[in-house]
Amino acid sequence: MSAAVKPCLEIRSLSAVLPNGQRVLRSVSLSVQPGEVRALVGESGAGKTMIGKAVLGVLPSSVRVIEGEMRLEGEDLGVLQLRARRNLIGARTALIPQDPLTALNPSRRIGPQTTDRLVRILGWSGERADQRIRQLLDEVHIRDPERVLRSYPHELSGGMRQRVLIAAAFAAEPRL
Known part of the structure; x- marks a missing residue:
């Protein structure tokens, strides 16, 4: 058994x-x-x-x-x-929130919001975290990842904010 x-x-x-x-x-x-x-x-x-x-x-x-x-x-x-x-x-774990506008901090750029968990909790280097997020943004069909990472949440469409959160959720390959 x-x-x-x-x-x-x-x-x-x-x-x-x-x-x-x-x-x-x-x-x-x-x-x-x-x-x-x-x-x-x-x-x-x-x-x-x-x-x-x-x-x-x-x-x-x-x-x-x-x-x-x-x-x-x-x-x-x-x-x-x-x-x-x-x-x-x-x-x-990772959670994909249903409302991307309230899930993202309006006073912070997208880049740090997507990489903070990877660096602070998982101990990744900033460079590794940035590379992983760029790769996933490409996978969720975000055409200009550099511009998006420099943007504030209000500068993106609702669908783009949702795709950013999906990429961030899967960045660390969570088990749940």
């Missing part, structure tokens, strides 16, 4: 509330195995984004997790200090 494969992500009975007690997540359970593709589907307000934010540790300050656990490749995210959690998540 072979050993059981650990899920990439496992969420068990996750519940979260607002200060008034209103539940924004109610006993959510989900398991994603290596190589498996999953999609969170539901109406607006169903909690899809909240689940992602809970895993990433970026829930709004008004939302509090009251029960459940989240494990990333066997690591219990709930017991990790915020910095350790963000480093673990930054090294192994």
Whole structure:
């Protein structure tokens, strides 16, 4: 018999509330195995984004997790200090946000926003990070990567901002 494969992500009975007690997540359970593709589907307000934010540790300050656990490749995210959690998540996962305008910092150029994680969390050289982002921008059909990397988010179309975020998400070849 072979050993059981650990899920990439496992969420068990996750519940979260607002200060008034209103539940924004109610006993959510989900398991994603290596190589498996999953999609969170539901109406607006169903909690899809909240689940992602809970895993990433970026829930709004008004939302509090009251029960459940989240494990990333066997690591219990709930017991990790915020910095350790963000480093673990930054090294192994990526999220493509649904709204590229609010996901990008309007006061920073695109280049540093796409390479910061690679340099700070993964320890890549700036040159290696720049090369990887340029390669991926080409793969998502951005014609003039140099101009885009020098641009501010408001100077790009919505579709181009979304492609920039897709390239940035896949830059470190995340497992999840």
